[in-house]
Amino acid sequence: MIDSPSSGTAKESNAFPINVRSFKIAGFLIGFGLGGFIDAIVLHMLLQWHHLVSGRVPSNTLVGLQRNVVWDGVLSAGMWLVIVVGLAVLWRSVQQAPIVPLTTSAFVGWILIGWGGFQLFDSVFFHALLGLHHIRPGPNYLVYDAAFFLIGFVLIGLGFLMTRNQVDG
Template identity: 40%
Template sequence: MTGRAAGRSGGIAVPATVLGAGLGGFVDGILLHQLLQWHHMFSSVDPPDTVPSLQMNTVGDGLFHTVTWLCVLIGLGLLYARVTSSRGRLWSSRALWGWVLVGWGLFNLVEGIICHHVFGIHHVRHGPNQLWWDLGFLALGAVLVVGGWLLQRSGRPVDLCAERVASPSPR
């Protein structure tokens, strides 16, 4: 396997995608659940219009945030384990941020299909246009996947084991 292939797909793709899924989940939870309060985890099953229902939905949101937090930790841990030197260069690489966007987009697609369409436990925004909000969420996920894929392909490959070139020591 060439360095280009190893840096692009074998090395950081999975950890960065997991990291992106976790970060995308945090954006969903913080923006849609907490700040805008458009929905909670189980708001289609148990609308949060009473204190007990809101408490149950808040627990669901907390469990959801726990999973996204674990995805972030796992993604960072895998990145740290796979990139053995020059870790600073990784954070400015298009490959990393492209895969992070792919992960965020995959989160939107999987969560959107499963929670909004298959089980219907919540929708992006409840009301007469909820299908359009749900489809827009899926479209955003697809754009993030395609954009992330293109971004990671446009960057230089990440050499996971590149040694830093030592600067000459002053005499």
């Protein structure tokens, strides 16, 4: 529950006309962007399993690695912009309705839905359709790609579980 200066709690938020959809969109966008950041940081930089375009531009030469790192930067910048848009939507929503209609759990649920959404987007478009990269290139690449795809569904499922009966409106 969120404290309200006038009433003490957000329990009575039925009295306030609030655009719940904006809070959900903000959570989704923030989660989508965070999912992209986590992918870039963990898989591209720390584990160095792949880069955004390593399926098209080999990274075993200095020039190839430089090109891959530039495209990883483009991905990170894009995810940063998605997060900024999500924060702007959240900020505008809070300005319009200082009594937030979502519980913390529900908002985190929408972030998880967004994160899973990024993983599904990455799996379908970057891995399958465009062939830009695989999660971990090698003889068992399909196992890693499938696991990444399934984890996206798990994140979305957990997110929806967290949002059930926790939205006022």
